[in-house]
Amino acid sequence: MTSIKTASTRKRSGKVTLIAMGAGVSAIAVAALMQGEEKLDAFQFATVDGCITSGEFTEAYCRAQFATAQTEHARVAPRYQTLADCEAEHGPQACQKPPQVSKSEAVQPGGTSDNQAPQHASTGGGLWMPLMVGWMMGRAMGGPVATQPLYTGAKPGTARTAAGASVDAKTGPVSVAKSKAARPPAGRLMARGGFGRTGTSTGMRSFGG
Amino acid sequence: MERIKSAERSDWHKVAQELGFRFHTPGGEPYWREDAYYAFSINEIEDDLENPVAELEQMCFAVVERACRDEEVLERLKIPRNFWDYIQQSWKNRARNLYGRMDFSYSGDGGGPAKLLEYNADTPTALYEAAVFQWRWLEDLQKSGQLPESADQFNSIHETLIEAFEAFGIEGPLHLACEENSEEDLGTIEYLADCAEQAGLSPYLLPISAIGLTDLGGFVDGEDRSIYNLFKLYPWEWIWKDEFAVHLQRSRMKVIEPPWKAILSNKGLLPYLWQLEPGHPNLLPAFFEDAVDTEALGLNFVRKPLFSREGANIEIFEDGCSAETAGGPYGAEGAVVQALSPLPSFDAMHPVMGVWLVASRPVGLGIREDVGRITTDGSRFVPHVILE
Numbered sequence: 001m002t003s004i005k006t007a008s009t010r011k012r013s014g015k016v017t018l019i020a021m022g023a024g025v026s027a028i029a030v031a032a033l034m035q036g037e038e039k040l041d042a043f044q045f046a047t048v049d050g051c052i053t054s055g056e057f058t059e060a061y062c063r064a065q066f067a068t069a070q071t072e073h074a075r076v077a078p079r080y081q082t083l084a085d086c087e088a089e090h091g092p093q094a095c096q097k098p099p100q101v102s103k104s105e106a107v108q109p110g111g112t113s114d115n116q117a118p119q120h121a122s123t124g125g126g127l128w129m130p131l132m133v134g135w136m137m138g139r140a141m142g143g144p145v146a147t148q149p150l151y152t153g154a155k156p157g158t159a160r161t162a163a164g165a166s167v168d169a170k171t172g173p174v175s176v177a178k179s180k181a182a183r184p185p186a187g188r189l190m191a192r193g194g195f196g197r198t199g200t201s202t203g204m205r206s207f208g209g
Numbered sequence: 210m211e212r213i214k215s216a217e218r219s220d221w222h223k224v225a226q227e228l229g230f231r232f233h234t235p236g237g238e239p240y241w242r243e244d245a246y247y248a249f250s251i252n253e254i255e256d257d258l259e260n261p262v263a264e265l266e267q268m269c270f271a272v273v274e275r276a277c278r279d280e281e282v283l284e285r286l287k288i289p290r291n292f293w294d295y296i297q298q299s300w301k302n303r304a305r306n307l308y309g310r311m312d313f314s315y316s317g318d319g320g321g322p323a324k325l326l327e328y329n330a331d332t333p334t335a336l337y338e339a340a341v342f343q344w345r346w347l348e349d350l351q352k353s354g355q356l357p358e359s360a361d362q363f364n365s366i367h368e369t370l371i372e373a374f375e376a377f378g379i380e381g382p383l384h385l386a387c388e389e390n391s392e393e394d395l396g397t398i399e400y401l402a403d404c405a406e407q408a409g410l411s412p413y414l415l416p417i418s419a420i421g422l423t424d425l426g427g428f429v430d431g432e433d434r435s436i437y438n439l440f441k442l443y444p445w446e447w448i449w450k451d452e453f454a455v456h457l458q459r460s461r462m463k464v465i466e467p468p469w470k471a472i473l474s475n476k477g478l479l480p481y482l483w484q485l486e487p488g489h490p491n492l493l494p495a496f497f498e499d500a501v502d503t504e505a506l507g508l509n510f511v512r513k514p515l516f517s518r519e520g521a522n523i524e525i526f527e528d529g530c531s532a533e534t535a536g537g538p539y540g541a542e543g544a545v546v547q548a549l550s551p552l553p554s555f556d557a558m559h560p561v562m563g564v565w566l567v568a569s570r571p572v573g574l575g576i577r578e579d580v581g582r583i584t585t586d587g588s589r590f591v592p593h594v595i596l597e
Contacts, residue, residue, distance in 0.1 A: 010361050011251075011254065011361050011362065011363045011364065011365065011595065012344060012347070012361055012362040012363070012364040012365055012573075013340075013344060013364060013365045013366070013367045013368040014368065015368075016340070016341050016344045016345065016367045016368075017407070018228060018229065018341065018400075018403050019403055019406060019407060020399070020402065020403050020406060021228065021229030021399055021400060021403050075425070079424075142380070146380075146381065163433075163434060163435075164433075178411055179382070179411070179434075182381050182382055182411070182434070183380070183381045183435065183437060184435065189421045189422070189423055189424075189429060189433060190421070190422050190423060190424050191421065191422050191452075191453075192418075192419065192420065192421040192422075193418050194420070194422055194451060194452035194453030194456075195386075195417045195418065195420050195441075195443070195448065195451045195452075195453050195454075196388060196416070196417040196418035196420075196443065196451065197418075197450075197451055197452065198447035198448070198450040198451050199388050199417075199443060199444075199447050
């Protein structure tokens with residue numbers, strides 16, 4: 001017997017909307033779908049005290065985020081073959097050799113004076129890396145803003161993420177493009193093209209027929 | 210179940226363009242066809258396809274469980290030993306899966322149970338046309354009065370894909386990769402990227418060959434951004450042979466489909482399902498080539514290489530003799546044999562029912578039909594409706 005199906009019993013999608021396909025986004029390109037990128041609310045601080053006195057966060061949260069940024073620093077800080085390479089990217093006196101623990105006068109985002117940049121001796125043997133001069137974080141853990149270290153940029157008034165994205169060198173609340181707030185990449189590129197050869201050699205598409 | 214001839218929408222090429230469906234006529238050969246559709250009753254859909262698929266998926270899980278206890282399974286499936294732990298860990302960690310397509314031979318009520326031909330559990334395509342274009346076709350035919358308002362479709366693929374992406378718990382961007390020279394593969398990952406974005410994720414598309422490896426053992430995209438979550442429309446058995454594969458486990462990159470799907474996309478799944486429930490109404494007798502029960506198999510059977518896809522290297526035997534074969538590059542790893550369940554014939558076309566699973570739930574149907582008895586990449590997609 002034919003019956004009229006209500007929305008709750010029907011077996012198909014109520015609505016099928018596409019937001020990017022057919023809207024002229026076609027060629028295969030990294031970030032093809034990131035046109036007109038969304039901005040996220042984030043915070044940048046140079047010190048735990050600065051975070052606490054902002055009045056936005058508890059001391060425990062500030063300390064936890066700072067610790068996370070330090071850990072990330074060890075994992076993701078860009079590495080350079082020479083001091084000159086590093087300083088070209090991050091400015092004078094902004095770099096260190098990881099095994100050496102030194103208290104350099106790193107430039108802060110926002111230009112404040114005290115320094116809590118962590119000194120990590122664990123990784124990157126022989127390579128130069130910038131000093132962490134602050135960090136970026138979101139209002140809540142696990143949100144779209146990944147807690148991550150910040151470094152000085154070569155241009156005055158700018159700071160850089162480990163991924164190399166330029167952000168304003170200021171402390172407190174900031175607005176950051178979504179891709180810049182993502183968890184940063186780790187390490188230097190060693191090789192490309194290590195995936196895909198088998199498919200190319202069989203001459204078959206990866207169609208699941 | 211009926212095949213009903215139908216007038217094409219006069220503007221469907223325009224609609225296809227609007228909806229980003231670019232691979233409907235590859236190489237000048239029509240792939241999307243709407244000069245006919247298949248009509249089902251709700252009982253045929255629910256009792257003969259949807260419910261059996263839910264049950265078969267549970268049986269598939271039992272095979273994966275077994276592969277985690279019994280390494281002979283992985284040996285039999287010809288999965289290289291150095292990836293066993295990676296696969297087993299992904300199952301033990303309950304790594305979520307996104308989608309898959311089970312293909313059946315089925316001829317409707319009265320024609321016997323749907324028989325599982327194979328499970329495309331790792332890199333199924335024909336997704337977009339089932340989820341979107343087929344859905345739109347029904348809407349348009351209802352608007353024009355060609356089909357009644359009460360007509361329905363087994364197709365909540367789109368909605369459930371978005372829900373599945375929401376439930377994945379993905380942090381950070383989602384990269385989606387495929388080989389760069391296939392318009393169809395690209396269309397598939399574009400569509401999945403669209404669903405991912407609607408689920409609140411940040412998708413990036415890239416050719417699989419653009420992926421880079423860093424000195425810290427992580428993977429990066431073409432612009433050196435870390436890849437934390439990778440959807441790859443590129444089969445696991447090809448990945449095993451690729452140079453970067455040895456770095457996967459340590460990288461901790463989340464890969465979709467997860468590694469344990471390699472067990473289900475392997476044709477060796479078929480004999481293991483048969484071992485699990487011999488005589489199950491939705492299964493055909495299936496055996497590894499070196500362990501055939503000839504009595505159960507019979508003289509009419511199909512030989513399928515473990516890693517074949519798109520119908521390549523499939524060979525049909527009738528009365529024990531080779532009757533029809535499709536060429537291709539597969540077969541070096543061995544094969545299974547499966548009793549023949551000939552595809553039914555409707556207007557001289559042979560349809561195969563592709564039931565879609567999203568997050569392991571049966572959620573839709575896409576039908577491809579072919580003039581030959583082996584459904585290949587030259588087959589055509591035909592829409593369906595539920596009419597009563």
